[in-house]
Amino acid sequence: MYFFIALHIFTNLRASREKSKFICYSEAKVKPREAGTYEFFLSLRPQKPQRLPPNNTMEILDILKEVEHPAKGDRNIVELGMVDQARMDGNKVVVVLAFPKHRDPLAEYLIGSCKAALIRHLGKGVEILVETIVKEEPKPKKAGLNLGTEEVENIRHIIGVASGKGGVGKSTVAVNLAVALARLGYKVGLADADVYGPSVPKMTQTEGASPEAWQELKENGEEGKEIILPIEKYGVKWMSIGYFAPPEQALIWRGPMACNALKQMILQVRWGELDFLLIDMPPGTGDIHLSLAHDIPMQGAIIVSTPQDIALADVEKGVNMFLNESINKPVYGLVENMAWFTPAELPDHKYYIFGKDGGKKMAEKYGLPLLGQIPLIQSIREGADQGEPAALSDEGAGAYYLDLARTLAGQVG
Numbered sequence: 001m002y003f004f005i006a007l008h009i010f011t012n013l014r015a016s017r018e019k020s021k022f023i024c025y026s027e028a029k030v031k032p033r034e035a036g037t038y039e040f041f042l043s044l045r046p047q048k049p050q051r052l053p054p055n056n057t058m059e060i061l062d063i064l065k066e067v068e069h070p071a072k073g074d075r076n077i078v079e080l081g082m083v084d085q086a087r088m089d090g091n092k093v094v095v096v097l098a099f100p101k102h103r104d105p106l107a108e109y110l111i112g113s114c115k116a117a118l119i120r121h122l123g124k125g126v127e128i129l130v131e132t133i134v135k136e137e138p139k140p141k142k143a144g145l146n147l148g149t150e151e152v153e154n155i156r157h158i159i160g161v162a163s164g165k166g167g168v169g170k171s172t173v174a175v176n177l178a179v180a181l182a183r184l185g186y187k188v189g190l191a192d193a194d195v196y197g198p199s200v201p202k203m204t205q206t207e208g209a210s211p212e213a214w215q216e217l218k219e220n221g222e223e224g225k226e227i228i229l230p231i232e233k234y235g236v237k238w239m240s241i242g243y244f245a246p247p248e249q250a251l252i253w254r255g256p257m258a259c260n261a262l263k264q265m266i267l268q269v270r271w272g273e274l275d276f277l278l279i280d281m282p283p284g285t286g287d288i289h290l291s292l293a294h295d296i297p298m299q300g301a302i303i304v305s306t307p308q309d310i311a312l313a314d315v316e317k318g319v320n321m322f323l324n325e326s327i328n329k330p331v332y333g334l335v336e337n338m339a340w341f342t343p344a345e346l347p348d349h350k351y352y353i354f355g356k357d358g359g360k361k362m363a364e365k366y367g368l369p370l371l372g373q374i375p376l377i378q379s380i381r382e383g384a385d386q387g388e389p390a391a392l393s394d395e396g397a398g399a400y401y402l403d404l405a406r407t408l409a410g411q412v413g
């Protein structure tokens with residue numbers, strides 16, 4: 001009989017012990033215990049009711065919003081971006097507060113306030129660890145310079161069209177080359193970076209066009225950068241400072257202002273997917289070129305010159321600028337513009353008005369390919385003035401630009 005009573009008590013005790021183990025494990029706060037009479041009876045004590053700890057960062061952050069920063073107009077530490085981490089680690093809440101400098105006089109006060117808020121909500125059973133790190137405040141970004149390269153990330157080749165000297169036909173080559181590449185089936189854009197003399201609007205008869213622009217919204221609701229849509233015509237996407245400022249105004253722009261405007265003309269434009277983005281660069285080899293080459297992921301350049309000695313002397317500077325260590329971009333080749341003149345009434349005659357083969361010789365000197373020789377043709381000048389680029393036609397002048405486009409495409413791959 002005693003034996004059965006003892007057996008009954010023993011079986012019940014085992015059942016309770018299993019149950020108690022379950023209780024122990026189910027409460028994150030209490031460590032699992034080894035089986036043992038003493039431990040067993042302890043675990044049977046009624047557990048002190050407490051609120052369940054938060055299981056995600058958002059809940060902890062909600063609690064921390066109660067902690068106001070006394071020196072910042074009582075804004076809370078979450079809103080001030082001071083909470084670098086907030087996580088639940090088993091039974092432990094870990095909060096990391098970021099301070100802009102070592103030994104912040106308010107650090108201790110804020111750590112205490114965080115602990116107090118967490119204990120108020122979670123009870124004393126949860127272990128609370130509040131740590132600090134030093135994170136320097138990001139320096140305020142200068143307007144216009146905080147442009148990322150997202151808008152040009154889907155462009156295969158960004159190529160500068162440069163010249164040592166003005167007036168050698170750089171813009172005419174750039175515009176016609178863009179049209180010719182588009183006619184070969186490539187997706188093409190052209191950014192007119194010649195802030196001192198934007199000629200793309202006139203050369204494409206898009207003067208007066210006003211590109212659509214809007215302010216982008218970031219995911220967190222903050223205002224992002226302004227996005228500009230290029231003007232599309234002749235199968236090419238065009239962008240020019242000339243769409244925003246009359247040429248006489250652009251002329252008075254100086255240094256940094258011009259640089260910023262230029263970067264915007266390229267990095268704020270929604271180009272989409274392109275095979276080629278040509279950049280009609282300002283003439284010369286100044287700061288603007290250096291800044292452009294550094295801030296825009298330009299792949300390389302082509303250089304336009306007439307065969308005249310005086311123009312070629314400057315081309316040398318242009319080539320050296322790109323090859324120089326600080327820019328270090330390949331020059332894909334030279335385009336000799338106004339290479340000769342052939343009057344309509346004497347189609348077999350070539351007059352070398354600016355000298356013969358100057359560009360060719362320069363290309364040989366630098367071991368660069370001569371991408372093309374384009375003669376001085378009246379229809380090229382007329383096309384430029386009327387806004388109908390010569391490259392739109394297969395005949396006459398158009399053929400030279402189509403050849404040039406094929407050679408360049410072959411050159412850059």
Ligand SMILES: Nc1ncnc2c1ncn2[C@@H]1O[C@H](COP(=O)(O)OP(=O)(O)O)[C@@H](O)[C@H]1O
Nearest residue numbers: 166167168169170171172375376377380381384
């Ligand atoms: N191959 C050419 N044949 C005839 N006229 C040309 C040719 N290339 C350029 N021009 C003309 O020369 C002038 C200067 O050309 P432009 O492209 O504006 O030079 P840049 O951009 O180097 O200052 C323009 O009037 C243009 O129409």
Ligand SMILES: [Mg+2]
Nearest residue numbers: 170171194199
């Ligand atoms: Mg020009």
